[in-house]
Amino acid sequence: MQYLNVKKENEVIQITINREDKLNAMSLEVMNEFISVLDELEKDSSKVIIITGAGQKAFSAGADIEYMSKIGPTEAEKYALRGHEVLNKIEKLEKPVIAAINGYALGGGCELALSCDIRFASSNAQLGQPEVTLGICPGWGGTQRLLRIVGPARAKDLIFSGRRINAEEAMSMGLVNKVFSSENLISETKLYAKNVAKNSNFAVGISKMLVNRGMDTSLDTGLKLEIYSWAQCFATKEREERMSSFLHKK
Ligand code: HXC
Numbered sequence: 001m002q003y004l005n006v007k008k009e010n011e012v013i014q015i016t017i018n019r020e021d022k023l024n025a026m027s028l029e030v031m032n033e034f035i036s037v038l039d040e041l042e043k044d045s046s047k048v049i050i051i052t053g054a055g056q057k058a059f060s061a062g063a064d065i066e067y068m069s070k071i072g073p074t075e076a077e078k079y080a081l082r083g084h085e086v087l088n089k090i091e092k093l094e095k096p097v098i099a100a101i102n103g104y105a106l107g108g109g110c111e112l113a114l115s116c117d118i119r120f121a122s123s124n125a126q127l128g129q130p131e132v133t134l135g136i137c138p139g140w141g142g143t144q145r146l147l148r149i150v151g152p153a154r155a156k157d158l159i160f161s162g163r164r165i166n167a168e169e170a171m172s173m174g175l176v177n178k179v180f181s182s183e184n185l186i187s188e189t190k191l192y193a194k195n196v197a198k199n200s201n202f203a204v205g206i207s208k209m210l211v212n213r214g215m216d217t218s219l220d221t222g223l224k225l226e227i228y229s230w231a232q233c234f235a236t237k238e239r240e241e242r243m244s245s246f247l248h249k250k
Helices: 028-043 072-094 110-115 130-134 143-149 153-161 167-172 183-197 201-214 219-233 237-247
Strands: 004-011 014-017 048-053 057-059 097-101 105-108 118-122 126-127 164-166 178-180
Touching: 004 028, 014 028, 014 183, 028 072, 048 057, 048 110, 048 183, 057 097, 057 110, 072 178, 097 110, 097 183, 105 110, 105 219, 110 126, 118 167, 118 183, 126 167, 130 153, 143 153, 164 167, 167 178, 178 183, 201 219, 201 237
Parallel strands: 014 048, 048 097, 057 105, 097 118, 105 126, 118 178
Antiparallel strands: 004 014, 126 164
16 A cells, blocks of 8 residues: 555554645545555454544645646546545444544545544644635535534535634534544544444444434434344344343453
């Protein structure tokens, strides 16, 4: 891999976008590497994934403006589709994905973070959807996922103005879950990931699916899906073992 560093520590995988000189802007090559890595992670024994950016300055400054400056509608559609493929894979992966936002998360960088399940940010992080300043609208799910996370009024404010918000404001609107100092962001994220990894990955995975599906379905359908999924947990050996060890105070 040229643009992604993938490191495994026990059951936690850290993917680092490795294009520091361009503030981890996501070229087509970066997105293609994401597809390969995510295809592997779908099958392997890892339990939690962390995504971050190389260096101290950026998680990702978004899609590659140099590339976008040279393309027309046909290539633009392909670029959008590739991004959607990556972000949908992250969202549908049956394991939690945490964005460790270590600086700028702008445009496609913010959209990448939005496709993750949890967002932790460093105190110097800046998030935003500045696409309209470049004559484009968000194209990797920003209009849809931002809307679902912060609501329509805040999503429209961020998208129409293209303004950048700091970690504190992002937390106040529920866009990030927690803020850490730059020095502690990765260690705190790993600690959190390790704690999640101790839990049943079947139960965590199914919970992720239920929350995600719940956002786009009626309450009635979501509740029925929960009953069905809950019952499925009782078909697993792990559930039996975990309950038994609780009762035997192991
Ligand atoms: C390509 C980028 C880039 C990007 C930064 N760089 N962002 N290259 N695409 N998105 C490059 C710069 O050209 C420069 O390269 C180097 O990274 C360092 O950036 P500087 O601008 O010199 O750094 P600084 O002055 O500190 O400013 C940081 C910044 C600024 C505020 C983050 O770089 C910036 O505004 N970047 C663009 C952010 C943005 O608009 N993102 C949305 C893109 S649209 P050189 O070679 O000169 O050193 C998008 C659409 C998604 O994401 C949907 C797609 C379908």
